[in-house]
Amino acid sequence: MKLIKDREFGGERPLYCERDLRLEDVVIHEGESGLKESSNIEAVRCRFEGKYPLWCCDGFTVRDSIVTVGARAGFWYSRGMLMEDCLVDAPKNFRELDDFTVRRIRLDSATETFWHCRNGILEDVTASRADYIFMHCSGLKIKNLKLQGNYSFQWARDIEIRDSDLDTKDAFWETENVTVYDSRISGEYLGWHSRGLHLVRCHISGPQPLCYADGLVLEDCTFDPDADLAFEYSDVDATILGHVTSIKNPRSGRIMVGSCGRLIIDENIKAPASCMVSEGYGAPRLGSGCVKWDAPFPKGVKLDPGQRKKLIPLWVADMDFPAAPVIRDALKKRLEHGVFGYTCVPETYYDAVIGWYRTQHALELRRKWILYTTGVVPALSAVVKALAAPGEGVIIQSPVYNCFFSSIRNNGCRTVDVPLLRRDLPDGRFTYEFDYAGLEKACGESGNRVLLLCNPHNPAGRVFSREELRRVGEIALRHGVAVVSDEIHCTVVSPDRQFVPFASLGEDFLNGSVTLSSPSKGFNIAGLQTANIICPDETRRALIDKALNINEICDVNPFGPAALEAAYSPEGKQWLDELNGVIQKHYELLLETFRRELPFLPVCVLEGTYLAWIDISSLGISSEELEVKLLNDCQVWVNPGSMYGSEGYIRINLACPTAQLKEGLERIVNTLRRNPSQG
Numbered sequence: 134m135k136l137i138k139d140r141e142f143g144g145e146r147p148l149y150c151e152r153d154l155r156l157e158d159v160v161i162h163e164g165e166s167g168l169k170e171s172s173n174i175e176a177v178r179c180r181f182e183g184k185y186p187l188w189c190c191d192g193f194t195v196r197d198s199i200v201t202v203g204a205r206a207g208f209w210y211s212r213g214m215l216m217e218d219c220l221v222d223a224p225k226n227f228r229e230l231d232d233f234t235v236r237r238i239r240l241d242s243a244t245e246t247f248w249h250c251r252n253g254i255l256e257d258v259t260a261s262r263a264d265y266i267f268m269h270c271s272g273l274k275i276k277n278l279k280l281q282g283n284y285s286f287q288w289a290r291d292i293e294i295r296d297s298d299l300d301t302k303d304a305f306w307e308t309e310n311v312t313v314y315d316s317r318i319s320g321e322y323l324g325w326h327s328r329g330l331h332l333v334r335c336h337i338s339g340p341q342p343l344c345y346a347d348g349l350v351l352e353d354c355t356f357d358p359d360a361d362l363a364f365e366y367s368d369v370d371a372t373i374l375g376h377v378t379s380i381k382n383p384r385s386g387r388i389m390v391g392s393c394g395r396l397i398i399d400e401n402i403k404a405p406a407s408c409m410v411s412e413g414y415g416a417p418r419l420g421s422g423c424v425k426w427d428a429p430f431p432k433g434v435k436l437d438p439g440q441r442k443k444l445i446p447l448w449v450a451d452m453d454f455p456a457a458p459v460i461r462d463a464l465k466k467r468l469e470h471g472v473f474g475y476t477c478v479p480e481t482y483y484d485a486v487i488g489w490y491r492t493q494h495a496l497e498l499r500r501k502w503i504l505y506t507t508g509v510v511p512a513l514s515a516v517v518k519a520l521a522a523p524g525e526g527v528i529i530q531s532p533v534y535n536c537f538f539s540s541i542r543n544n545g546c547r548t549v550d551v552p553l554l555r556r557d558l559p560d561g562r563f564t565y566e567f568d569y570a571g572l573e574k575a576c577g578e579s580g581n582r583v584l585l586l587c588n589p590h591n592p593a594g595r596v597f598s599r600e601e602l603r604r605v606g607e608i609a610l611r612h613g614v615a616v617v618s619d620e621i622h623c624t625v626v627s628p629d630r631q632f633v634p635f636a637s638l639g640e641d642f643l644n645g646s647v648t649l650s651s652p653s654k655g656f657n658i659a660g661l662q663t664a665n666i667i668c669p670d671e672t673r674r675a676l677i678d679k680a681l682n683i684n685e686i687c688d689v690n691p692f693g694p695a696a697l698e699a700a701y702s703p704e705g706k707q708w709l710d711e712l713n714g715v716i717q718k719h720y721e722l723l724l725e726t727f728r729r730e731l732p733f734l735p736v737c738v739l740e741g742t743y744l745a746w747i748d749i750s751s752l753g754i755s756s757e758e759l760e761v762k763l764l765n766d767c768q769v770w771v772n773p774g775s776m777y778g779s780e781g782y783i784r785i786n787l788a789c790p791t792a793q794l795k796e797g798l799e800r801i802v803n804t805l806r807r808n809p810s811q812g
């Protein structure tokens with residue numbers, strides 16, 4: 134390599150078309166195109182003072198050098214540039230570069246810099262007076278950028294930015310696929326008209342951020358008080374910690390925020406109504422007296438207070454999402470009434486239940502068939518008491534919800550288990566089917582009075598088809614066995630399945646069955662303790678009514694009916710549809726994670742409920758041992774399969790913020806990957 138040292142050049146093209154050249158302590162004075170069309174150049178401790186010093190170059194390194202204000206438009210149409218530890222004080226630099234790296238550079242006058250550049254790495258870059266920087270760039274990976282200048286990154290695509298401080302108004306306009314991690318972004322009108330803008334743990338300030346955006350994702354971001362009127366007309370999926378001053382007319386998606394000062398939805402605008410905005414995100418449930426976070430741990434779990442705080446509960450079927458705004462508004466109204474005496478439900482309550490079944494399931498209920506009570510488990514127990522005498526048999530299909538076992542036992546009845554049949558699928562998952570021959574036999578045995586169905590099935594994740602239900606129903610009816618269908622999970626169904634109420638199969642099925650239902654699972658209002666028993670048969674209904682009275686569970690609290698009516702409203706349904714989309718995404722996240730990281734633990738198909746069911750038999754430990762191990766080792770709480778009558782499985786609750794689920798899954802993966810007995 135030729136060396137030029139301690140020299141000064143000026144005028145037009147003093148080093149035109151040079152090859153394999155090292156410059157040390159060289160000054161290129163005023164003039165034009167100092168090193169035009171050169172290749173394989175190294176410049177160390179140089180000073181570039183004239184216009185266009187490096188144009189159309191191939192492979193050049195610049196270190197410890199200075200580009201002064203006269204060297205405008207210095208580095209254009211070039212490839213293979215490495216620039217380190219330099220000061221660049223000239224505008225309009227770096228255009229149409231391909232494959233480049235800049236590290237530790239200071240750009241003091243960076244207007245119209247980095248245009249149309251592709252495939253670059255930028256680390257530890259400070260850019261000031263930098264209006265219109267990074268226009269039309271693509272494929273950049275940026276770390277620790279300190280930017281001051283407006284209109285940055287317009288029309289850029291495929292950009293990743295980390296740990297940066299961006300002081301820039303009108304940033305990220307019309308961008309595509311830009312992700313920013315752990316950064317501060319301030320300036321008005323952030324990200325307008327962007328597509329696929331993804332902000333992770335960023336702090337956002339400046340008015341009217343993130344409007345007219347498509348496919349916008351925010352994960353655990355925070356907003357300054359001046360970031361008002363956010364998300365106008367955007368399609369957004371956001372989790373926001375803390376407070377947002379105001380959100381205006383979001384178009385679609387979901388925004389979960391700690392609290393929102395004002396939610397502005399213009400009356401004359403229809404489209405934004407499909408965005409679900411829920412407050413309370415990040416509000417700690419730990420210590421709020423809820424079972425999921427505060428219940429005592431099973432035996433063998435020892436956590437110190439620091440570990441206790443790290444808990445990620447993915448167990449009991451309760452969601453960490455605040456209830457739909459329509460429900461919270463109804464409850465606020467009821468609260469403001471101020472009197473909370475004994476409650477009898479109003480006609481509007483029955484109208485809401487009847488209306489829901491009519492619109493959602495084309496099933497026409499009569500008011501007199503509906504008995505309200507304090508929960509589906511109390512209903513289950515009362516119905517078993519009413520329809521089966523002590524010693525008589527109640528048929529179940531394990532694995533199944535634990536209270537099926539206890540309500541049969543508590544009424545002195547016999548459990549007749551006809552387990553579901555597991556079917557392994559070619560994609561590595563598994564699912565379950567009814568054992569019709571087993572059901573035929575069990576229903577034919579004298580003394581078996583009731584068949585308990587769980588549909589959608591907890592924990593097998595099935596939403597049974599019309600044909601499957603018809604076959605089961607025909608068997609039961611033929612033998613005079615009453616079908617009691619627990620349909621508490623019927624609102625949580627994957628978008629490509631349809632829930633079929635057992636009672637909707639036809640007149641005989643309607644009359645031969647009792648349906649237990651409540652909006653409590655899908656709308657996360659289980660604590661309000663309100664459920665319904667639907668029983669068209671008068672004789673059975675009278676027996677059930679009597680059992681409800683004997684068990685003293687025929688009064689609901691004043692808040693339950695208000696919540697139920699709000700849940701079964703069009704706004705409630707819209708919220709529910711959004712929820713089902715979220716659950717679906719969470720299931721896919723879990724499935725991908727297990728397939729990639731823990732392929733020796735097969736995952737069950739999930740058609741309904743927000744409860745994933747995993748085969749852990751290859752670990753060689755019991756499900757209860759695994760529950761305790763996960764709590765002790767990584768503070769994640771899951772349910773053991775033994776609760777549901779099936780050893781060798783665990784159940785994981787998917788209904789929590791995405792970040793929480795991701796963290797929980799990561800911890801499970803790290804714990805079980807290390808496990809020497811992983812098979």
Ligand SMILES: Cc1ncc(COP(=O)(O)O)c(C=O)c1O
Nearest residue numbers: 450508509510511534591621659
């Ligand atoms: C199938 C089934 N039925 C009933 C319940 C609980 O009903 P409730 O809270 O109304 O008593 C659950 C809770 O997970 C369940 O999965």
